Amino acid sequence: MTIASSSSRGIRPILSRGARVASVRPAQQKIEIPSFLLPGLSVRHQSSSSDPSKRRDKERYNYNTSLSFSDAPDPDHVHWRRVTASELTSRKEPPTRVKMLIRDFIDDSLYNPNYGYFSRNATIFTPPKEGFDFGSFADTAAFQEAVAERYEKEYGLEPTTGQTGGLGRQVWHTPTELFKPYYARTLLSAILQSYKLNHFPHEPLVLYEIGAGNGSFMVDSLHFLKQSHPEIYEKVEYRIIEISASLAKGQKARAEKEGFGDKVNVINSDFFKWDGTVNGEKKNGEACFVVALEVFDNFAHDMIRYDISTLTPYQGIVAIDASGDFTMIYEPISDPLIRRVLAYKRLLPPSPSTNPPLSPPLLYSNLLRSLYSSLPFSANLSQPDFLPTKSILFLEHLREKLPNHRLLISDFDTLPDAVEGRNGPVVQTRYGGSMIPCETFLVKQGYFDIFFPTDFELLRDIYSVIMNSPSQSSTHTVPSLTSPSPSVSKPSIKENMKTKTQRQPLSSDFFSGVQGFRRRQVNIYKHDEFINKYGDQQEIIEQTNLKNGENVMKQLYDNAKVMF
Numbered sequence: 001m002t003i004a005s006s007s008s009r010g011i012r013p014i015l016s017r018g019a020r021v022a023s024v025r026p027a028q029q030k031i032e033i034p035s036f037l038l039p040g041l042s043v044r045h046q047s048s049s050s051d052p053s054k055r056r057d058k059e060r061y062n063y064n065t066s067l068s069f070s071d072a073p074d075p076d077h078v079h080w081r082r083v084t085a086s087e088l089t090s091r092k093e094p095p096t097r098v099k100m101l102i103r104d105f106i107d108d109s110l111y112n113p114n115y116g117y118f119s120r121n122a123t124i125f126t127p128p129k130e131g132f133d134f135g136s137f138a139d140t141a142a143f144q145e146a147v148a149e150r151y152e153k154e155y156g157l158e159p160t161t162g163q164t165g166g167l168g169r170q171v172w173h174t175p176t177e178l179f180k181p182y183y184a185r186t187l188l189s190a191i192l193q194s195y196k197l198n199h200f201p202h203e204p205l206v207l208y209e210i211g212a213g214n215g216s217f218m219v220d221s222l223h224f225l226k227q228s229h230p231e232i233y234e235k236v237e238y239r240i241i242e243i244s245a246s247l248a249k250g251q252k253a254r255a256e257k258e259g260f261g262d263k264v265n266v267i268n269s270d271f272f273k274w275d276g277t278v279n280g281e282k283k284n285g286e287a288c289f290v291v292a293l294e295v296f297d298n299f300a301h302d303m304i305r306y307d308i309s310t311l312t313p314y315q316g317i318v319a320i321d322a323s324g325d326f327t328m329i330y331e332p333i334s335d336p337l338i339r340r341v342l343a344y345k346r347l348l349p350p351s352p353s354t355n356p357p358l359s360p361p362l363l364y365s366n367l368l369r370s371l372y373s374s375l376p377f378s379a380n381l382s383q384p385d386f387l388p389t390k391s392i393l394f395l396e397h398l399r400e401k402l403p404n405h406r407l408l409i410s411d412f413d414t415l416p417d418a419v420e421g422r423n424g425p426v427v428q429t430r431y432g433g434s435m436i437p438c439e440t441f442l443v444k445q446g447y448f449d450i451f452f453p454t455d456f457e458l459l460r461d462i463y464s465v466i467m468n469s470p471s472q473s474s475t476h477t478v479p480s481l482t483s484p485s486p487s488v489s490k491p492s493i494k495e496n497m498k499t500k501t502q503r504q505p506l507s508s509d510f511f512s513g514v515q516g517f518r519r520r521q522v523n524i525y526k527h528d529e530f531i532n533k534y535g536d537q538q539e540i541i542e543q544t545n546l547k548n549g550e551n552v553m554k555q556l557y558d559n560a561k562v563m564f
Helices: 075-079 104-110 141-157 182-198 214-228 247-255 336-346 359-363 368-371 389-402 456-467 527-535 537-545
Strands: 098-101 122-123 171-174 204-211 238-242 262-269 288-293 302-306 313-319 328-331 384-385 405-412 428-430 434-438 447-451 524-526 560-563
Touching: 075 098, 098 104, 104 302, 104 313, 104 389, 182 288, 182 405, 182 527, 182 537, 214 238, 214 247, 238 247, 247 262, 262 359, 302 336, 336 384, 336 389, 336 456, 359 368, 389 456, 405 456, 447 560, 456 524, 456 560, 524 527, 527 537, 527 560
Parallel strands: 122 171, 204 238, 204 288, 238 262, 288 405
Antiparallel strands: 098 313, 302 313, 302 384, 313 328, 405 560, 428 434, 428 447, 524 560
8 A cells, every 4th residue: 555555444344254344244135246347257348549440349358367368468568658556646547558566556446546446435334432332242143233233324235226336335344443442452551561661651652553544543542541541641642644634634633522632643644655753853763652453454565476497586567458458467576676575585584485386396396397397288487476565665664764663563364265376365345235256456446445464474574674674774775685686596496495594695784783583572463362462351351242251352353463
């Protein structure tokens, strides 16, 4: 995301265990889906060009790339302009005759202010003002039914006819909203434990929230501090970095309404462009806590694939022709951010997250890869490998602007119905009360949500490398991370994986802060483990128990993790 992606989002719903959905109410009616939304169907498209010779009048498999065996990009694509998502923000309609990196395609699809998905289709679910009375529900099913009833009462179901064709906005259920105020208290309890140990009473508690949505975490946290920790509340400073002007305005109004206007500072800015100042004052020297709740799942990813015979990586490019059809193009790695992410991964111990996504026999044997490549109809490229490039860019910017922070992240580590590939996204839209999943991210811009699982172990390790390295500003440039392509390594992958010391560092200056590889003190918890560790048994956990003894807050998000 530009942090549009984070700031206009909250945690997505998992109201059926292990799945992320936008509505808990099953659709009862038969749904007729517009043909352009069906990923598995061929669709006839016609070019907007006035030249009949340039019009496409044939069946295309634009939204299901696995069905096409002979599709090739328009030969004129070499003349098309390379664009980024930021260059398309002023456009009223999706572009044609352009090429862009996959992260730019996803950013544009989700966050373009004129046709992006979140600019018109997403709303955050709002529970009763005081939260749900969990002890009044017989079991989890009864709680889910109550949420569904409130959902329908507040938002209704969109008709499946008419101009909109049943394409409804997403209404996201977040743990902060569903388990108000107990989820926020659990997260804040973890922060307070660290704050009291290292900073209290000499330094104020400084909290940054990246993308605060409706402001519920902010309100619940400050109420908790005021009631239970008045000595900390007296000096607390709460700062929100929010890219959405409308959300920022709402957060500021809610803070004023709740009586926290003097404690809360809402910074209406894209985090990636934030200069590190608050009211014109640099804040990069102070100790602080940074909270990102379900922000990382909508950070756009890039996609690479490896040549199976040589293990050379190629970056994926989306080409959009004159009729709006999509084609994938693969080219040698040239993007500096992709190179940098691959460079970080090469510094880490070998693991399924850092190696090319191939089976071990192919990964370690040049002979087997050569034999496999010579087989008829064998693939010449590996399965897609989705790289969390915007997530890594977020960590680098955090290191640069707030080096004395401590980071708390909550997000999904696994997702059902994902697109093929390592860390592949889920692509879906809501139509007439039902979720329509897709098997590719090459879908009509603005109509589909695209979100990724987070590889927490990989994120933690790269975060450790970044935080143990000098900031980029201290070295002025980072040429070693953006010059030699990681694809030119000649030794076999088996030789390169023998020991950590055999991996050649890309820059003695940039990585001089890493004495061997060591992890920062960063822990990863499953959702229920985190609640058990930091949630007070009497004040938090027991308050979310149902009549039958089930704890709904621990049960519903079993595919989420917390990094702190």
